[in-house]
Amino acid sequence: MDILKIGKYLLIPFAVLISFVPVLDPFNAFSNLRNNSFDIFQNISPRKSLASDSVIILDINEDSINAIGQWPWPRSTLAELVDKTRLSAVLGFDVVFAENDRTGSKELKKLYKKNELLLSALDKVPNNDDIFADSIRNHGTVVLGAIPSNKEINKSFNLKFGLIEQGDNPRNFLPSYKGIQTNLLSLDNAAKGIGSMSIGTNDSIIRKLPLFENANDTLVPSLPLEILRVAIGATTFQIKSSNASGENAFGEKTGINHVKLGSLIIPTNQDGSVWIHYLNQPIKTIPIIDILDAKYSEEFFDGKILIVGTSAPGLFDLRSTPLENNIPGVSIIANLTDQILSGQFLKRPDWIFGLEIVTGLVLSLLITFSIQFSGPIGGLILFLFGNCLSFAGSFYVFNNLNYLIDPISPFLICLIAYLVVTFFNFFFTELERSKVRNAFSQYMSPVMVEKLAKSSESLKLGGERKEMTFLFSDIRGFTSISEKYKEDPEALTDLINNLLTVLSNEILNNEGTIDKYMGDCIMAFWNAPADDPNHRVKAIDAAFAMSEALEKLNKDLNRSDEDLLSVGIGINTGECIVGNMGSNKRFDYTVLGDSVNLASRLEGQSGNYGMQIILGKESIKNLDKHSYRIFELDMIAVKGKIEPVSIFTVFKNFNNQDANYNFSSEHTEFLKNYRSQNWAKAKEHIEKYRFSIPEFTLYYSLFLERIDDLSNQKLPEDWSGVFIAKTK
Known part of the structure; x- marks a missing residue:
């Protein structure tokens, strides 16, 4: 079958296959580009307005630190903050209090163990952690932070909520950790809720947050979710996963569908995370020092959702979002809290990924057909038109319906299809012209082929004197082998072709030029037409490779031990004349000289000496003695010569006992x-x-x-x- 005739039609199944590259997502390239496209959409069309003015950030900012002192502050100061906001609907801390207050009486006692007078006085001083715990308890709606950890710490903690699980076990889909870093036990016991401060599996840009995480088989709600639970007075979460009543599960592990909190229903991704649709305006922020200085009345905070966090660069809680770089992490928590209250959620159901694949498939097929019938320009017009529609449609549903549809995957599918189909169209068109070049490459090194292709001068008669390395190879006992094929000359032809193919490939792989075939004998050379200072090494490496290739061929042909094919190789280095020789109408690029003849004679002697490879003295010059084992064999005057030469053999893997x-x-x-x-x-x-x-x-x-x-x-x-x- 002529590949030139069917080649263009083979591009159609290629266009189909390329459509499934996003499923493989090599190097996460498609995922990263998809996220970038969603970032662009958010920058163009962020969430327009706050759900309400009830969400407020209480900021541990630089002014507050300058006024109160370096962080962490005394817990008595934080207790004062809790007391002054006691009318709030909830007070959440984007902070973990895992250690005792360094200024508290307990810690001071450790520092002054031998000062009995001071110890006695400290016994009468209330401990700051106890003061803080009492304030939290009296407030009644304080939520503290926690950090999931892959260390086996706090494997269990005091849950503050009830949980209803519907469908598949959500733990199979959630981010999993071995433990969780919580607060001092007295503080955890006093708090109304505990929520995870984790940013989940985001990269450097926070695009979504997990609503739950699995810490040693315990489901931990996110800090925004727990803040809202306490704020609305709910006691129970409901997690609905695939295979629950009314929820489709198209695969064995589809994932989590939504989380319900009171009347709030929050659609989630498969892993229980929520896309954050960031606001185009800042959430109200109050420096904590202003509250402690009584610049706000207690009534101001009545019914508010307060979240304590830091914007101070030195406290290292700065994050990047699709809209901004280096914003306080507490702003992200506040954004999601307000978004849940608004009921405005970005959605990306399972079927959207399939829609993107189908869109890319249809467009790539249309582009392929367009190129076949209208050429690259027609394909380019369809490519641009189709992808403009795809981008416009994706943005429309984002802006109006809050769906996240990726325009990048179809675009890349179409781009790859367009480039590859255009390339192969050109390739198939030009393939006939390359037949001549391919024919040359069957017996010449690629360097020689390129030189002949680039310079017409190379095709003229003439030669140059040059030091080169020559290789002759011959199959031992081939006459007796041929006699076994008297009745089947076709099989003998196949055998010769197989032999010459595998041996020639190794010569070409080592940048040699095949001069000619003489029955089962091959003549090759190195260091022409292009200079190659390593011509000796490459010729010897080619000889080793030929031997290994022949061993493999014997195995592939299942030849018996008595019938194994073996090769004798002669290699010599010396001066010769190299160039195009013959008549004006028919000539070959070949070599002439006494050194060439000696290489042929050495190959003929290889069987007599029981060696696979025999080399002339010039061929072992400058060889790395650590890479090769070289042995002198004899001084011999080959037939037709009077002057003797030293001959050698070489091994790569020799008996090293x-x-x-x-x-x-x-x-x-x-x-x-x-x-x-x-x-x-x-x-x-x-x-x-x-x-x-x-x-x-x-x-x-x-x-x-x-x-x-x-x-x-x-x-x-x-x-x-x-x-x-x-x-x-």
Whole structure:
């Protein structure tokens, strides 16, 4: 089947699949962008008006701190604040009093244990914490803060409310903690309510707050929710989750649907949190020093919802919201408290996410078809028009219906679809032209292909002198292997193609250029056309990779031990002529030179020496001896040559047993004894290592035969140990 003909139609299912990327939400990218879009909506259209003027912040501001002293203040001062606001409907503290008053008599006694006169006097002084607790109790509607913790502290605390749970267990959906940091027991017992001050799972911007949290299986209401419970005189919360009567559950764990408090019904997200719709005006704030200085009468606070918090930067309770940066955390609590009273809630039901996916799917399909029939410009027009409608519709329902519909997910789905479809349209159009380039890449390195593509001068006849590294590989025993395929030449062709493919891939992966194929033999080179200072290393690494690839191919083809395919490789480095050679009408980029021929001869000798890889002396220059184990094998005059050359082999993973630790130096000594005609010493080394070092078994067997033959001959005194090869 022609991929060029069906390629464009394959883009349609791609457009469908890309629509589901928001479900995966890689790196939380879609979630973050979605939140940013909701932030923009809030900035454009914040909540317009207060539910009432009853919510007031009592501020521990810098003026109050300057007048009263550094925080924490004496509890007797806070008791005075509680007393002066005794007519309020509720007094909530966005503060935790977990430790004794540092100025109280109990703490002073610890500091002056040996001063009996002072201790006696302190016994007569009322303790500040007790004074504060009495004021809280007398007030009757004070709510204290608490902080959920992942430390196992205060695993249980005194609940001040009743709880009705309908449907699935809400604990399965709520943020969970091991414990909770509460106040001194005397203060908790005196308070009418205790609420969590946690900001939940928000990032640096507070967009929503949890109404409940799960602290060691105990449901803890948020501070705004508990403040409202006490303010309206309710005693019970009702949590309605999925699978409750009248509530749909489309999945196994859909989540919490709403919380009911008296006549107030608060719709929630699945995790029990509420989106905060921030006001476009500040909530009334009174510095605490003004109350203590009696600038406000007690009657002023009659029926008010008062929340104590701090705006002082030094107390580190500054937060960021979609509308502002660095605002007091107590302002967020006050905003949510007022929002619940107003009954104006931002809603994002489960079905909205599905709507966003469907919107993105429909638009991406329309854009795909538009590009196919009208080109990129037609697709771009539809992309812009469709997403403008999506953004406008999302803002309309936010502003008028308080629904949070994300325009970013459909936009990104369409953007990805548009870019990818446009790209592949161009790709499929240009694919025919690239066939020539692909054909070159089958036997040339990518660098060579690019050079030929960029410069027409590269296609002219001629060459240059250059040091290069050459590799020849040949499948051992391939003639006998071929005989087994006499009756099935197609299978032999498949085998050759498989062999050449896996071996060629490793050469190309190591930036080599394949010069030519000669039956089952491959000729390749490095350091041309582009310079490569690591050409020796890359050629050797290619040889190792070819060996590993062949092992894998043997396993994939399930070849028996007697029928395994093995490769011999010769590598040499030296000067040659490299360039385009041939006729004016037909030429190849190839190499010529004596160094090239030597590489071919070394490959032919690899089987004789029982080694997979044989290298010329120039190929081991500057190699990292820690990365490779290199051994000299012999001095040989290859067939057709008079001048001898030293040949070597190389291993990446060699036998490293402790017993063979000195093998390398002893092998060098063996060659010295052999060349000195010290046959006894040489044979002693062979007997020691011939079978204990399996990599050298065939090699030492060869030398044992040579020694037996040479020891019966009268050799000249200046005999250097050079072996004259009779075969290629």
